[in-house]
Amino acid sequence: MDRFIYCLCMGVVVASVLLITLFLLKVVLARERVKVDLQKKQLRPLNVRWRPLQVLIFWKKSCLGATFDVVYVDQTGSLHKARCLIFHPTSRIDWLADEVISTEPRT
Numbered sequence: 001m002d003r004f005i006y007c008l009c010m011g012v013v014v015a016s017v018l019l020i021t022l023f024l025l026k027v028v029l030a031r032e033r034v035k036v037d038l039q040k041k042q043l044r045p046l047n048v049r050w051r052p053l054q055v056l057i058f059w060k061k062s063c064l065g066a067t068f069d070v071v072y073v074d075q076t077g078s079l080h081k082a083r084c085l086i087f088h089p090t091s092r093i094d095w096l097a098d099e100v101i102s103t104e105p106r107t
Contacts, residue, residue, distance in 0.1 A: 043080075047071040
């Protein structure tokens with residue numbers, strides 16, 4: 001009986017680690033999709049950070065999504081800070097906020 005409980009516990013641990021790994025890979029893929037979306041718009045991403053707790057704020061919009069804070073440079077060299085939400089089943093990206101941080105040209 002002890003061996004059965006041990007095997008059951010190990011199975012639960014292995015399954016949990018596998019699910020967490022798959023979830024984190026999904027977040028990394030979503031982050032790369034945000035970068036590709038910016039590059040298609042001819043913008044240069046500088047920083048893309050996952051914000052897991054912001055999903056709680058936008059819960060009704062993003063029950064299956066991931067939220068990112070993005071810093072990018074536009075064609076004129078201005079620095080922008082934006083927030084986006086990517087939905088996992090469709091990979092649709094919604095840009096929630098965008099503000100100009102600096103208008104001085106950056107290279």
